[in-house]
Amino acid sequence: MNSTLSGRIVVVTGASSGIGRAAAIECAESGAELVLCGRREEALLETAGRFPEKTKYRICPVDLTDHEAAAAKLKELLDAGGPVSGFVHSAGVRTSLPLRMTEPAEMLRDYCINAVSGFMVAKLLSSKKYVCREGASFVFIASAAAHRGAPSILSYCASKGAVVSGVRALAAELAPKKIRVNSVSPGFVMDTGITRNEFAAMPEEARMKIEQAHPLGLGTPADVAKSIVFLLSDAARWITGTDLRADGGYCI
Amino acid sequence: MTKEKFIEDLSDLLETDVELTLTTNLKEVEEYDSLAIMGLVAYADRNFGKKIPGEKFGEVTDVQSLIDILGAENFE
Numbered sequence: 001m002n003s004t005l006s007g008r009i010v011v012v013t014g015a016s017s018g019i020g021r022a023a024a025i026e027c028a029e030s031g032a033e034l035v036l037c038g039r040r041e042e043a044l045l046e047t048a049g050r051f052p053e054k055t056k057y058r059i060c061p062v063d064l065t066d067h068e069a070a071a072a073k074l075k076e077l078l079d080a081g082g083p084v085s086g087f088v089h090s091a092g093v094r095t096s097l098p099l100r101m102t103e104p105a106e107m108l109r110d111y112c113i114n115a116v117s118g119f120m121v122a123k124l125l126s127s128k129k130y131v132c133r134e135g136a137s138f139v140f141i142a143s144a145a146a147h148r149g150a151p152s153i154l155s156y157c158a159s160k161g162a163v164v165s166g167v168r169a170l171a172a173e174l175a176p177k178k179i180r181v182n183s184v185s186p187g188f189v190m191d192t193g194i195t196r197n198e199f200a201a202m203p204e205e206a207r208m209k210i211e212q213a214h215p216l217g218l219g220t221p222a223d224v225a226k227s228i229v230f231l232l233s234d235a236a237r238w239i240t241g242t243d244l245r246a247d248g249g250y251c252i
Numbered sequence: 253m254t255k256e257k258f259i260e261d262l263s264d265l266l267e268t269d270v271e272l273t274l275t276t277n278l279k280e281v282e283e284y285d286s287l288a289i290m291g292l293v294a295y296a297d298r299n300f301g302k303k304i305p306g307e308k309f310g311e312v313t314d315v316q317s318l319i320d321i322l323g324a325e326n327f328e
């Protein structure tokens with residue numbers, strides 16, 4: 001355990017699995033107090049079960065696509081605690097469909113969860129009432145798919161591209177409040193809810209191709225979590241509006 | 253809309269610690285900046301269906317003058 005985030009409250013969406021869970025654990029191991037958001041309460045409690053002893057945390061079971069209900073629930077929790085210093089938006093979905101099968105509804109769903117829901121939480125957390133006056137850091141999980149295309153993931157690529165662009169707008173708008181806003185773009189990460197099934201269902205040849213596209217090998221959620229904690233910490237105090245590629249060299 | 257409700261909304265929009273009244277001089281409220289004016293343009297459209305150019309909000313003095321720009325007929 002270290003004290004990089006000691007005394008700070010960090011809100012994490014998508015904390016029930018994958019990168020969000022790993023980020024929450026890494027934050028807890030760095031001394032932070034956590035507010036865990038996700039749809040499944042049991043899974044959030046399982047995440048909290050992996051925290052070091054004495055870690056303070058609150059559970060916020062919400063469907064982030066219902067923006068108003070999510071904001072109301074989050075407000076209720078935050079009203080009972082101190083100001084927020086960190087936010088990690090890791091909630092996300094990935095639709096894999098060829099263009100000929102893609103419908104607006106799927107694209108809007110990906111956009112709503114991957115981008116809009118995070119921006120709406122940022123709207124709440126950046127308000128004077130909830131944000132730490134000494135400053136804060138928001139980190140959005142984008143994707144290498146925002147930078148490098150592949151067949152059948154139009155919706156995912158487009159929504160993650162929106163995250164990277166939106167982050168730059170927020171960084172500019174929130175800098176006067178001393179809120180830094182950045183994104184992390186992971187490459188193919190093993191053992192997340194999104195990739196586990198997808199990878200297992202792939203033919204051997206396709207799996208090999210993905211592995212070979214990552215010169216440093218495939219990543220783990222913990223690899224990405226380290227980058228997230230870096231951006232949350234004071235070590236990144238002069239960094240805002242940037243996208244950090246944690247992708248094993250996938251986008252070189 | 254009541255003027256009290258508007259002042260409450262304005263207070264939220266500006267996120268200011270200044271206690272707003274009808275006679276508060278907005279030019280002296282630090283948070284009454286260009287972002288706030290963009291917010292007011294959207295507020296006028298959403299609540300009163302009025303498209304008011306941003307520069308009009310740059311002309312305000314006190315809160316009452318802001319209400320006049322939004323249209324006194326919209327307030328009780």
